Amino acid sequence: MSPKKYETEAIVLDYLPSGHYGDGMPSYKRVPIAQLLGTNFFSLLEVVPKEELSTYDRVFIGKGDRAKISHVKRRVHYNELTSYAKSELEEILKVVVTEQEERFVRFFNNARPISIRSHQLELLPGIGKKLMKELLAEREKKPFESFHDIQERVGSVPDPVHMLVKRILAELNEEDRYKVFVR
Secondary structure, three states, X not given: OOOOOOOXXXXXXXXXXXXXXXXXXXXXXXXXXXXXXXXXXXXXXXXXXXXXXXXXXXXXXOOOOOOOEEEEEEEOOHHHOOHHHHHHHHHHHHHHHHHOHHHHHHHHHHOXXXXXXXXXXXXXXXXXXXXXXXHHHHHHXXXXXXXXXXXXXXXXXXXXXXXHHHHHHHHHOOOOOOOOOOO
């Protein structure tokens, strides 16, 4: 059995200096809370910070000495995020996907069939059978090198970053039984 893999870095979606308002605790017992998005597995987490945080702050949440985070309180579902965290999520996902371009281009190069009738590429919004076949034909000639390369070689492909962000949001919302990027 392989060792469990955990998030090591996350980005702050929202910081609640007085904790959750609707948690039923008296205000003097509430602790500050931050809602985060993990950058490896796109885990949605709630943490207790050691200091004040701002949206888009990057924090270390792995094993060992954490400078800004006291402890990870729990995993949260998309519907448990604050409305502010939900409003920032798409922009933060764009940042993560763009920064990890190599990882996501590798997905385009290595995506494989799910079943006889469907393919992982078809899980991306905007990709149907025809576009999937074009992508597969192009990657057979030569692996894709960047998002720009994908769009250059397969002209009808929508913006890859946008497609990936929409797919990750759908997985976080649990709109689909298939999980490609979210654990």
